[in-house]
Amino acid sequence: MKLYQGKIPESEFMQMREGALQTWPTGQDVDLEDAVQYQRGLPDSMNFAKKMHEADQAKQVLLQPRAGVALVEEHIQLLKFLEPECDLLPTTIDAYTRLNQYNEAQRGIEKSKAAGQSLLNGFPAVNHGIAECRRLVESLSKPVEIRHGTPDARLLAEISFAAGFTSYEGGGISYNIPYAKKVTLEHSISCWQYIDRLVGYFEEQGVRINREPFGPLSGTLVPPFASHTVAILEGLMALEQGVRSITLGYGQAGNMIQDIAAMMALRELADEYFQKAGYNDYELSTVLHQWMGGFPEDQAKAFSVITWGGTAAALAKATKVIVKTPHEAFGIPTKEANLEGLKCTRQIVNMLADQEVPETKQMLWEVELIKRETRALMDATLQLGNGNIAEGAVRAFQAGVIDIPFAPSLANPGKMMPVRDNHGAIRILDFGKVPIPEDIRKIHKELIQKRADIEKREASFQMVIDDIYSISKGRLVGRPR
Amino acid sequence: MVLGVIGADCHAVGNKILERVFSEAGFNVVNLGVMVSQDEYIDAAIETGAEAIIVSSLYGHGEIDCQGFRERCVERGLENVILYVGGNLVVGKTPNEEIVTKFKSMGYDRVFTPDTPLEDCINFLKQDILGRRAEDGQNSQY
Numbered sequence: 001m002k003l004y005q006g007k008i009p010e011s012e013f014m015q016m017r018e019g020a021l022q023t024w025p026t027g028q029d030v031d032l033e034d035a036v037q038y039q040r041g042l043p044d045s046m047n048f049a050k051k052m053h054e055a056d057q058a059k060q061v062l063l064q065p066r067a068g069v070a071l072v073e074e075h076i077q078l079l080k081f082l083e084p085e086c087d088l089l090p091t092t093i094d095a096y097t098r099l100n101q102y103n104e105a106q107r108g109i110e111k112s113k114a115a116g117q118s119l120l121n122g123f124p125a126v127n128h129g130i131a132e133c134r135r136l137v138e139s140l141s142k143p144v145e146i147r148h149g150t151p152d153a154r155l156l157a158e159i160s161f162a163a164g165f166t167s168y169e170g171g172g173i174s175y176n177i178p179y180a181k182k183v184t185l186e187h188s189i190s191c192w193q194y195i196d197r198l199v200g201y202f203e204e205q206g207v208r209i210n211r212e213p214f215g216p217l218s219g220t221l222v223p224p225f226a227s228h229t230v231a232i233l234e235g236l237m238a239l240e241q242g243v244r245s246i247t248l249g250y251g252q253a254g255n256m257i258q259d260i261a262a263m264m265a266l267r268e269l270a271d272e273y274f275q276k277a278g279y280n281d282y283e284l285s286t287v288l289h290q291w292m293g294g295f296p297e298d299q300a301k302a303f304s305v306i307t308w309g310g311t312a313a314a315l316a317k318a319t320k321v322i323v324k325t326p327h328e329a330f331g332i333p334t335k336e337a338n339l340e341g342l343k344c345t346r347q348i349v350n351m352l353a354d355q356e357v358p359e360t361k362q363m364l365w366e367v368e369l370i371k372r373e374t375r376a377l378m379d380a381t382l383q384l385g386n387g388n389i390a391e392g393a394v395r396a397f398q399a400g401v402i403d404i405p406f407a408p409s410l411a412n413p414g415k416m417m418p419v420r421d422n423h424g425a426i427r428i429l430d431f432g433k434v435p436i437p438e439d440i441r442k443i444h445k446e447l448i449q450k451r452a453d454i455e456k457r458e459a460s461f462q463m464v465i466d467d468i469y470s471i472s473k474g475r476l477v478g479r480p481r
Numbered sequence: 482m483v484l485g486v487i488g489a490d491c492h493a494v495g496n497k498i499l500e501r502v503f504s505e506a507g508f509n510v511v512n513l514g515v516m517v518s519q520d521e522y523i524d525a526a527i528e529t530g531a532e533a534i535i536v537s538s539l540y541g542h543g544e545i546d547c548q549g550f551r552e553r554c555v556e557r558g559l560e561n562v563i564l565y566v567g568g569n570l571v572v573g574k575t576p577n578e579e580i581v582t583k584f585k586s587m588g589y590d591r592v593f594t595p596d597t598p599l600e601d602c603i604n605f606l607k608q609d610i611l612g613r614r615a616e617d618g619q620n621s622q623y
Contacts (some may be wrong), residue, residue: 095542098489101490101510108543108545111545119572178491180516297595297596330595334573337574468494
């Protein structure tokens with residue numbers, strides 16, 4: 001598989017599809033013309049891209065949970081239970097499917113049937129196949145997105161779009177670096193060029209499918225400039241293959257000023273780079289993920305974290321917010337806990353709908369800082385690609401230009417170390433080889449030193465560990481015990 | 482000790498912290514990282530002569546992934562290896578006692594739920610390794 005520069009020619013793409021569809025028997029049922037007809041026949045109210053665009057125009061914040069269980073009937077019941085309290089529905093895919101281990105997923109389905117409860121952490125859509133997935137979509141009245149973490153999600157995409165799902169999360173970087181160990185970026189990016197090309201094919205036929213690069217990455221102290229760079233690169237690669245509805249994401253970090261500034265910078269930077277690349281006909285929206293790190297076990301405390309995420313989404317005017325649950329500390333939630341997370345978020349989002357945060361000096365300073373940092377990474381990456389964005393992304397990771405904290409992939413440099421400053425904003429303790437300008441490095445250093453002085457200790461890995469556990473233990477900044 | 486996250490699980494953060502904390506406590510840590518199969522743990526334990534295998538699972542498939550691990554260890558000649566498991570081990574909120582009972586019956590020496598302080602894990606492991614050495618009639622010092 002090679003990394004394309006520009007749109008994959010249709011004839012080559014159709015040949016690639018034949019191979020991908022043979023990787024599991026349910027792939028044989030995919031008929032692209034039938035898929036397009038089926039998508040055309042869905043009511044507007046089921047189209048994710050339309051809903052996102054309308055919300056963006058109206059400056060609404062839409063709510064979306066995460067949810068997925070092993071069996072179809074059980075999954076339908078779960079989504080129907082959540083539907084009244086959310087605007088957009090998910091179908092979260094199980095971990096075996098994410099690794100293309102369809103035999104294991106099948107075993108999980110059988111064991112779940114025998115156990116009378118789901119033993120998989122998501123919905124194995126590939127194993128269930130098109131007809132069963134259509135039954136799911138037809139039981140619902142809101143748009144449904146596939147949410148997963150799959151480096152090679154080609155077959156899953158084919159089945160999902162044929163079955164009427166209208167949004168697809170992920171990307172060649174964002175679904176590799178935080179989700180895989182040994183998959184090369186060349187491989188995952190070329191798989192996602194295929195998926196974006198497939199979305200581009202539907203776009204050519206007048207069917208708009210939404211694409212959402214996964215913003216939060218490792219979800220662990222990721223500085224805005226690192227996730228923004230990945231988001232914009234994946235946005236550019238999607239546009240290149242003909243995608244026109246793009247939702248860029250960001251994981252809440254916890255300091256409100258930094259979070260609002262990050263969301264402002266993300267939108268402005270995306271427009272800047274998309275337009276610079278010659279695109280004007282896209283629909284851009286944003287998503288904020290409520291805190292992706294460790295949660296307090298106490299449910300009352302968990303609701304407080306959820307509310308803070310809802311607050312950040314509302315004040316930053318995100319187009320949608322991905323909602324956590326009070327069971328987050330324990331793993332996969334019950335459907336009741338899932339619903340409670342939605343209700344909690346709805347209340348705060350509604351209360352903030354008519355309020356605005358003034359653009360203070362501090363916030364605009366933060367926006368400008370994030371923009372300069374992101375541009376440093378973006379420009380270095382595009383330069384490494386010499387016209388080929390995908391190649392640039394691969395080389396940027398090799399060279400340490402892009403580095404994601406606490407990611408499992410061997411393709412990730414893992415040298416950059418983040419830590420919170422005295423106000424809880426994420427700064428960088430060790431930049432590794434990330435090309436941030438010297439004057440900005442100095443700012444980070446000073447801000448971290450200020451915290452170290454106040455805590456009367458050196459800024460060290462212990463401080464980083466304290467920050468990773470701090471929210472689950474009751475505060476934002478991991479102060480010494 | 483051999484450390485790793487079992488199955489198709491790619492939760493990397495806690496794994497990196499465990500490596501650091503156990504190393505600082507004086508253990509010789511062989512960290513296999515995320516997405517480790519039962520046989521990979523056993524291979525590493527045989528190669529390094531490890532006295533304990535520490536299994537993490539965060540993503541809910543723990544019950545499937547961890548089944549048969551003790552039997553596999555015995556089959557491959559590691560009758561006496563200390564086997565720990567910890568994390569978010571099952572899908573859905575389940576009382577801790579139920580989880581501990583379930584995994585102990587699968588042959589794990591100790592089962593840790595997310596509320597366990599790391600210091601406790603370190604102390605248990607020191608204690609269990611010394612105990613196992615005593616049983617084996619070894620006189621080596623920790």
